[in-house]
Amino acid sequence: MQALPRAAALALAVAAALCGGAAAQTPPLKVGLMLPYTGTYAALGDMIEKGFKLYVQEQGGKLGGREIQYFKVDDESEPSKAIDNANKLVKRDQVDVLVGTVHSGVALAMARVAKENNTLLIVPNAGAGDITGAQCAPNIFRSSFSNWQPGYGSGVVAAGKGYKRAITITWSYAAGAEAVKGFTEGFEKGGGKVIKDLSLPFPNVEFQALLTEIAAQKPDVVFAFFAGGGAPKFLKDYDAAGLKKSIPFIASGFVTDGTLEAAGPSGQGVLTTLHYADNIDTPRNNAFRKSFALAYKANADVYAVQGYDAAQMLGIGLSAVKGDFAKREALQAAMAKAVIDSPRGKFSLSRQHNPVQDIFLREAKGMNNEFRSVAVKALADPGRGCKM
Numbered sequence: 001m002q003a004l005p006r007a008a009a010l011a012l013a014v015a016a017a018l019c020g021g022a023a024a025q026t027p028p029l030k031v032g033l034m035l036p037y038t039g040t041y042a043a044l045g046d047m048i049e050k051g052f053k054l055y056v057q058e059q060g061g062k063l064g065g066r067e068i069q070y071f072k073v074d075d076e077s078e079p080s081k082a083i084d085n086a087n088k089l090v091k092r093d094q095v096d097v098l099v100g101t102v103h104s105g106v107a108l109a110m111a112r113v114a115k116e117n118n119t120l121l122i123v124p125n126a127g128a129g130d131i132t133g134a135q136c137a138p139n140i141f142r143s144s145f146s147n148w149q150p151g152y153g154s155g156v157v158a159a160g161k162g163y164k165r166a167i168t169i170t171w172s173y174a175a176g177a178e179a180v181k182g183f184t185e186g187f188e189k190g191g192g193k194v195i196k197d198l199s200l201p202f203p204n205v206e207f208q209a210l211l212t213e214i215a216a217q218k219p220d221v222v223f224a225f226f227a228g229g230g231a232p233k234f235l236k237d238y239d240a241a242g243l244k245k246s247i248p249f250i251a252s253g254f255v256t257d258g259t260l261e262a263a264g265p266s267g268q269g270v271l272t273t274l275h276y277a278d279n280i281d282t283p284r285n286n287a288f289r290k291s292f293a294l295a296y297k298a299n300a301d302v303y304a305v306q307g308y309d310a311a312q313m314l315g316i317g318l319s320a321v322k323g324d325f326a327k328r329e330a331l332q333a334a335m336a337k338a339v340i341d342s343p344r345g346k347f348s349l350s351r352q353h354n355p356v357q358d359i360f361l362r363e364a365k366g367m368n369n370e371f372r373s374v375a376v377k378a379l380a381d382p383g384r385g386c387k388m
């Protein structure tokens, strides 16, 4: 009579031990950081990683109860290596989540790999329209912006100042072309006309011939998209050519984000439009900047914010499924409808998974991009071509 209950008790104890053991051994969630750690955009990749890890650290090293394990690949901002690099993380390291990248051309290839393998992808910078447009997918999210958004904001501001003739100047790849498209749309809607688009290959910095052309054409305003290591060189050359004094200038905010020290006096007073300003005086932004400065002995910038928010988005998804990453549909649904409490201000995602956010007019003062006004409120990328 005693044997059966004892066997049952033993079976129960074994089951409990197994369950307990299994729970204790839940493997960490594998996050693959594919970012530029060398080249023109190296500093941007570094800030994104720092921002992402800061949020995870603030949560005690876990998201949704899961420890996070990092895998890293330097994508070099090199589109021709992007598929191979993404596959190192997806196929070799078998990551659960891909986080990356900065360069639009590389990110478009990552989106293809993510789609083919149904890997969750969070883009913490690259603004390529197609990522939340023609290539949109339930497993692809962006914590940053579309290239069109800040460009459009610049166009609205320039038209609002009464400028009529504009010249644009940028690198000839997706990010530059799309920023110019956004600027043109905003500017021409407000009654302006873009008279010339100038460009040079990424990441070249021989601006002189193009600046000579601007000086000859004497437009009312110049719009630019440059970023990373190329941006301060552009600001210095624009100034040295005498254009800073003679022709008003406006740009997507990347030209002065993280670049003000290198740009020196040539960066001061530059007006830009972006979804972040360093001195946004909210408890959320102040706490974030303090925490970042404490952790890294450096000031946060827009890239750090975007990395931080990518981790927040993943955290929201994982918490909704109590860390059970197998519940992908529920996890993605929670991410899609989240309101993210960002240092930039709260934002939600469009149907295509791109942030709907205010675009601010900023002015570079000292080492900060200071808030001046809201250029466009709650701006959504049009998300053209997304079938989801």
Ligand code: PHB
Pocket (backbone or CB within 6 Å): 041, 102, 103, 104, 105, 125, 126, 127, 128, 147, 175, 226, 227, 228, 254
């Ligand atoms: C992009 O390639 O989409 C890109 C790169 C750097 C930036 C912004 C956008 O600062």
